[in-house]
Amino acid sequence: MIKLIKxxxxxxxxxxxxxxxxxxxxxxxxxxxxxxxADGKGFLSFIFSSFSQSFDIxxxxxxxxxxxxxxxxxxxxxxxxxxxxxxxxxISGEAADGTLxxxxxxxxxxxxxxxxxxxxxAIYTAIxxxxxxxxxxxxxRILFGNGDMIVLKSDxxxxxxxxxxxxxxxxxxxxxxxxxxxxxxxxxxxxAFSNNSITPIIICMGTIIVFTIIGTxxxxxxxxxxxxxxxxxxIVWRDMFYxxxxxxxxxxxIGIILFYIVLFTTIGWYHFKTKDILI
Amino acid sequence: MNKIILFxxxxxxxxxxxxxxxxxxxxxxxxxxxxxxxxxxxxxxxFDIPGxxxxxxxxxxxxxKPTKFRIKTKGIAFLPKQNPNQIPQIMADTSSFTPLYIGKxxxxxxxxxxxxxxxxxxxxxxxxxxxxNAKGQILKAxxxxxxxxxSDIINVYDDKVSTQLPASSVISFDMKKFKVPKMVAVDIxxxxxxxxxxxxKTTGSVTxxxxxxxxxxxxPDIVFTEQ
Numbered sequence: 001m002i003k004l005i006k007x008x009x010x011x012x013x014x015x016x017x018x019x020x021x022x023x024x025x026x027x028x029x030x031x032x033x034x035x036x037x038a039d040g041k042g043f044l045s046f047i048f049s050s051f052s053q054s055f056d057i058x059x060x061x062x063x064x065x066x067x068x069x070x071x072x073x074x075x076x077x078x079x080x081x082x083x084x085x086x087x088x089x090x091i092s093g094e095a096a097d098g099t100l101x102x103x104x105x106x107x108x109x110x111x112x113x114x115x116x117x118x119x120x121x122a123i124y125t126a127i128x129x130x131x132x133x134x135x136x137x138x139x140x141r142i143l144f145g146n147g148d149m150i151v152l153k154s155d156x157x158x159x160x161x162x163x164x165x166x167x168x169x170x171x172x173x174x175x176x177x178x179x180x181x182x183x184x185x186x187x188x189x190x191x192a193f194s195n196n197s198i199t200p201i202i203i204c205m206g207t208i209i210v211f212t213i214i215g216t217x218x219x220x221x222x223x224x225x226x227x228x229x230x231x232x233x234x235i236v237w238r239d240m241f242y243x244x245x246x247x248x249x250x251x252x253x254i255g256i257i258l259f260y261i262v263l264f265t266t267i268g269w270y271h272f273k274t275k276d277i278l279i
Numbered sequence: 280m281n282k283i284i285l286f287x288x289x290x291x292x293x294x295x296x297x298x299x300x301x302x303x304x305x306x307x308x309x310x311x312x313x314x315x316x317x318x319x320x321x322x323x324x325x326f327d328i329p330g331x332x333x334x335x336x337x338x339x340x341x342x343x344k345p346t347k348f349r350i351k352t353k354g355i356a357f358l359p360k361q362n363p364n365q366i367p368q369i370m371a372d373t374s375s376f377t378p379l380y381i382g383k384x385x386x387x388x389x390x391x392x393x394x395x396x397x398x399x400x401x402x403x404x405x406x407x408x409x410x411x412n413a414k415g416q417i418l419k420a421x422x423x424x425x426x427x428x429x430s431d432i433i434n435v436y437d438d439k440v441s442t443q444l445p446a447s448s449v450i451s452f453d454m455k456k457f458k459v460p461k462m463v464a465v466d467i468x469x470x471x472x473x474x475x476x477x478x479x480k481t482t483g484s485v486t487x488x489x490x491x492x493x494x495x496x497x498x499p500d501i502v503f504t505e506q
Contacts, residue, residue, distance in 0.1 A: 047459055051331075051357065054427065054454040054483070058338075059355035148354040152459050159333040159355050243332050 001112055008120035012086060021082035021128050028078065029071050029135040033143055036067050040144075047152065064141030065149035065165050069241065071136040072176075073152075076235065079176075080183040080208050082128060087121040088187035088200030091272065095195045114272045118188060118265060125184045129177040137169055151241040158243050172237040175250075178257050179234035183208070185261045186230075189268035192275065230260045301378035301394050305370050307415045311443050312367040317343040318444065320492040324356055328483035330457035331357060340489065345371075347503045359485050361430040363448040366420050369396055369407050376407070386410050386418045387435070414442070428453030441492045451484040 012018050036043065040062045048057060091114075094100040103113055149165050151158040160168065183204065190200040211231035214222050226232050236253035239246060319342070325335045338352030348364045350356070369376055381393035389412045396407040403424050410419035420432040430452040437446035 050455055050458050054452065055357040055359060057355065058350060058352050058358055061355060150355065154459050156330040156332060156457065157459070159331075161334065161336075161354055243334070 001116060004108060004112060004116035005119050005123075008090070008117050009123060012090075012120055012124055015086070015089075017089070018086050018124065020085055022131055024078065024082055025075070025128065025132050025135060028075060029132070029139070032071050032074060033067060033140060036062065036070070037143060040067070051157070060145070060147045061150055062144060063147035063149070064137065064144040065147060065160075065162070065169075067144050068136040068140040068169070069149065069151060071140070072132075072172075072237075075132065077208075077212070079128070079132070079180060081205055083125055083180050083183050084187040084201050084204040086124055087184040088191050088204055089197035090117050090121055090188060091191040091268075092194040092200055093191075093197040096197060110273050110275075111269065114192075114269050118185075118268075121184045121188055122181055125180045126177055129173060129180060132176075133169070133173045149241070151238075158241065160241060160243065168240045172240040175237040175240065175254065175257075178254065178261070179237065182230055182234065182257050182261050182264070185264040185268070189264040189271075192268040192272040230257065233257050300392075301380035304380075304392050304394055304411055304415075305373075305378045308367070308411060308417065309371050311415045312371065314495075315342075315344075315443060316495050317341075317498045318492055318494045319496060319498055320444075321490045322350060322352075323488040323490075324350075324352065324358075325486040325488075326357065326483075328357065328454070328485070329481070331483075333357065341498055341502045343498050343500070343503070347500070349503045351502075357485075359430070359450050359452050359483070360427045361422065361424075361432070361450055361452055363432055363434065363445060363450070363487070365404075365422060366407075366409065366417050366432065369404060369422070370409070375399055375402055376404075381408070384410060386412075389413075389418065391418055416442075416445075440490060441494075444492055444494075445489060447486065447488045449484055449486045451482055454481060454483050456481065 044061055045052070048061075051057070091100070094103070104110065108116075146162055146165075148162050149160045151160060186207070187200045187204040190203050191197075194200050208231060211229045215226055215229060215231055233253035233256045236250055236257075239250050239253070318340075320340050322338050322340045323335060324338065326333045333356070336352050336354055336356050338350055338356065341347070341349045341351070342364055346364075346368060348362055350358055350362075376396040376398055379395040379397055381395050384391050384393055391410040391412050394409045394411060396404075396409065398404060398406070403426055404422060405425060406421075406423045408421045409417050411417055414436075416434070416436045417432075418434055418436075420434075421429065422432070423429045430450055433449045433451075434445035435447045436442070440446040
């Protein structure tokens with residue numbers, strides 16, 4: 001199994017598209033950090049303009065923790081796209097190239113092949129998440145320093161003391177990894193059904209865009225649907241930065257994310273076992 | 280006719296006496312503050328501000344006459360534009376305000392004289408009312424400004440901390456609703472976590488607890504400007 005996983009990881013590493021995610025994260029994060037270095041104070045004075053009429057703000061607002069949070073907020077929509085570029089192609093790409101038939105002809109069960117590919121996808125997702133964490137938080141702290149963190153919501157602000165920030169980020173990145181693994185599982189599942197690599201990417205992104213639009217619209221009818229959409233729970237990493245922590249809500253969202261991961265993986269695996277690979 | 284003249288004379292006399300009373304009370308307070316050229320102390324801040332979730336924080340307060348005032352904290356703090364130091368500044372500014380005796384009231388089981396400070400010329404402070412006890416301590420102040428609306432300051436004194444300066448102050452103030460641009464907050468897919476009525480509150484308060492006053496220590500000016 002480990003040998004199979006290594007082979008799959010090698011295949012991912014050999015494809016140029018696998019580096020698009022890393023490159024995109026690097027460019028986006030550096031762009032935001034450079035912009036914040038150049039004019040972060042002006043940007044913050046714009047954000048806090050309604051507060052500064054009533055208050056004088058004491059302390060260092062512009063720090064690595066805030067910049068990392070802004071970076072993560074900005075990448076909410078982009079990260080799934082960067083994941084599905086690779087995970088949506090893992091089975092369907094090989095089906096299109098005809099190499100799936102070759103692999104299936106070797107003395108490995110289809111279950112082993114499926115889970116080796118899935119594990120490689122999960123490792124790729126973890127690498128992207130860790131890279132995002134290193135770029136956003138570590139580089140952010142190097143450039144802007146540490147300090148109390150201001151968490152921005154459209155109608156409120158939460159201030160988290162610096163000693164309380166790091167463990168929240170670690171937990172948030174852990175939850176973000178699960179959220180991205182859900183996207184990987186979804187695209188992987190569709191990839192098992194498809195014989196070309198474009199279809200899973202389009203279906204995945206289409207689903208995320210539609211669900212996000214539904215999640216954004218404040219129409220009462222959608223309130224019944226929203227709890228069932230996985231995109232509603234994918235942003236639960238942000239809840240790690242609210243006070244007090246709503247552990248029950250966080251646990252429910254993580255539970256739903258895990259449920260969808262298992263559901264999509266099981267559907268994909270079941271179909272892959274019986275998939276006609278001669279087409 | 281004689282009765283009317285007598286009434287007017289008595290009324291004017293009483294008004295004059297009250298004005299003198301008000302001036303005497305303010306003079307007593309000013310004398311008490313006159314001995315303080317500067318001070319520093321520790322502060323603990325607790326916030327109750329709609330739309331702002333922030334824990335308590337410790338810091339230091341620095342004051343130097345006539346108007347230098349700064350609160351330095353060990354992290355981020357949202358400090359109201361109003362501060363307890365406005366009170367002695369208004370009282371000492373006899374060219375801009377004249378005191379008017381309003382009456383007596385009871386605050387925190389203490390009899391207080393209520394003095395209204397009336398601006399004599401165009402001023403950001405449009406009205407100020409002080410509730411002063413027999414020791415010359417200001418237990419309560421209401422200050423209305425053009426810029427920042429009305430604020431209430433409630434002081435509690437503790438002789439163990441200081442006889443002239445408050446051991447704690449609660450500042451309540453008007454504030455505008457807080458909004459972050461949605462594009463910046465990126466509140467997409469967000470679950471509704473608003474508490475009912477939370478967003479309609481337009482008054483906030485900050486509780487300041489002071490300790491370890493150090494008076495007349497010659498605080499350098501750089502304390503008020505350094506980042």
